[in-house]
Amino acid sequence: MKKEWPLWEVFIRGQHGLNHRHVGSLHAPDAEMAINNARDVYTRRKEGVSIWVVPSSEITASKPSDKGPLFDPAEDKVYRHPTFFDIPDDVGHM
Amino acid sequence: MYAQMVKSDGPSDAELSPEERAFQARIDAGEKIEPKEWMPEGYRKTLIRQIGQHAHSEIVGQLPEGNWITRAPTLERKAILLAKVQDEAGHGLYLYSAAETLGVSRDELFEKLHSGKMKYSSIFNYPTLSWADMGAIGWLVDGAAIMNQVPLQRTSYGPYARAMVRICKEESFHQRQGYSIMMKMARGTEAQREMAQDALNRFWYPSLMMFGPSDKDSVHSAQSMAWKIKMNTNDELRQKFVDETVPQAEYLGLTVPDPDLSWNEDRGHYDFTQPDWDEFFEVLRGNGPCNEERLGARVKAWDDGAWFRDGLNAYADKAAARRLAAKTAAE
Numbered sequence: 039m040k041k042e043w044p045l046w047e048v049f050i051r052g053q054h055g056l057n058h059r060h061v062g063s064l065h066a067p068d069a070e071m072a073i074n075n076a077r078d079v080y081t082r083r084k085e086g087v088s089i090w091v092v093p094s095s096e097i098t099a100s101k102p103s104d105k106g107p108l109f110d111p112a113e114d115k116v117y118r119h120p121t122f123f124d125i126p127d128d129v130g131h132m
Numbered sequence: 133m134y135a136q137m138v139k140s141d142g143p144s145d146a147e148l149s150p151e152e153r154a155f156q157a158r159i160d161a162g163e164k165i166e167p168k169e170w171m172p173e174g175y176r177k178t179l180i181r182q183i184g185q186h187a188h189s190e191i192v193g194q195l196p197e198g199n200w201i202t203r204a205p206t207l208e209r210k211a212i213l214l215a216k217v218q219d220e221a222g223h224g225l226y227l228y229s230a231a232e233t234l235g236v237s238r239d240e241l242f243e244k245l246h247s248g249k250m251k252y253s254s255i256f257n258y259p260t261l262s263w264a265d266m267g268a269i270g271w272l273v274d275g276a277a278i279m280n281q282v283p284l285q286r287t288s289y290g291p292y293a294r295a296m297v298r299i300c301k302e303e304s305f306h307q308r309q310g311y312s313i314m315m316k317m318a319r320g321t322e323a324q325r326e327m328a329q330d331a332l333n334r335f336w337y338p339s340l341m342m343f344g345p346s347d348k349d350s351v352h353s354a355q356s357m358a359w360k361i362k363m364n365t366n367d368e369l370r371q372k373f374v375d376e377t378v379p380q381a382e383y384l385g386l387t388v389p390d391p392d393l394s395w396n397e398d399r400g401h402y403d404f405t406q407p408d409w410d411e412f413f414e415v416l417r418g419n420g421p422c423n424e425e426r427l428g429a430r431v432k433a434w435d436d437g438a439w440f441r442d443g444l445n446a447y448a449d450k451a452a453a454r455r456l457a458a459k460t461a462a463e
């Protein structure tokens with residue numbers, strides 16, 4: 039038998055209630071072992087309180103060539119940021 | 133270094149294509165290259181060789197230290213060494229994952245290591261004869277690795293750079309635990325002090341060899357540096373290592389085994405003796421003191437674990453089939 043263990047993407051949530059973050063990938067025969075391995079590989083120094091694993095083959099990624107159409111439209115919409123608007127100091131904190 | 137004398141496949145003197153020129157411009161601008169993006173075939177191949185060799189070094193590098201886990205002098209030292217060696221396994225895994233994003237599988241890389249087609253660092257072909265060697269390895273070998281890995285956090289290939297950030301966070305513990313062993317030994321009994329000195333004597337030149345021979349005139353290095361997958365010349369890093377390490381040896385009251393070592397006021401650096409490069413090439417050729425033993429242990433672990441890997445696969449397949457059957461029955 040010569041079958042490589044499938045690849046999993048690992049996501050960890052740290053101590054302080056932030057989102058799960060992608061930390062890397064690993065090989066494991068199934069989801070349960072992927073979690074066990076992720077514990078050993080990615081949380082040896084208390085980096086997390088929760089682990090997600092997802093088969094890498096299940097990830098759909100945007101194409102590098104779509105960078106322009108996807109992200110350029112945000113470029114000229116600076117008014118989405120609060121600093122775009124000048125509010126006089128007299129108004130106080132806003 | 134952990135990746136020594138990596139051959140790079142650059143475009144020779146031929147003209148750069150428009151794609152290659154745009155690629156180089158991105159690198160010059162400090163942009164990261166990510167897995168699915170266009171890259172020259174030479175960049176991809178060179179990186180696979182370099183990251184693969186680096187990963188192999190982390191994995192094989194566990195062996196000389198693993199040798200002493202059961203013989204550590206105290207339970208605490210044993211737990212620390214175990215944690216250190218476990219980190220190295222992790223470093224190997226991060227790096228294999230980074231290599232895999234370039235379209236090579238981990239098993240392919242293992243196969244190349246086991247068949248001798250790919251190398252690991254020359255340093256791990258030296259024996260570990262006493263407990264002081266655990267000190268010397270952490271202090272000198274991990275110390276030398278850090279010299280090279282810190283700048284690689286800024287390398288152009290995203291997954292490689294991210295793996296390096298993770299590794300560097302853990303590496304400083306390795307060096308300090310080694311130095312702490314050296315301090316203990318150097319201030320211990322006369323016999324312990326002698327062991328510490330002996331370990332330094334044996335590991336000094338092999339550590340200098342880790343950076344590889346001078347490459348200031350090497351075409352491969354020039355290409356790799358243009359691609360930012362090599363950040364400094366071997367000589368620069370070696371000099372930096374000597375400059376930082378000599379005072380640390382003095383603090384321990386140990387003597388660096390180089391009678392010509394001296395501070396050069398004009399250069400602002402230490403002058404030192406080069407290691408024996410013939411020995412280095414012999415070790416690379418497979419004729420070091422422990423090449424056979426190291427690769428043998430690695431291949432044996434892989435072969436002996438085959439039934440276990442297959443068993444877990446069979447279990448996973450069976451569980452998946454059972455889940456599928458239950459789902460179909462429910463529909």
Ligand SMILES: [Fe+2]
Pocket residue numbers: 190219220223299
């Ligand atoms: Fe390491």
Ligand SMILES: [Fe+2]
Pocket residue numbers: 220274277303306
């Ligand atoms: Fe290390």
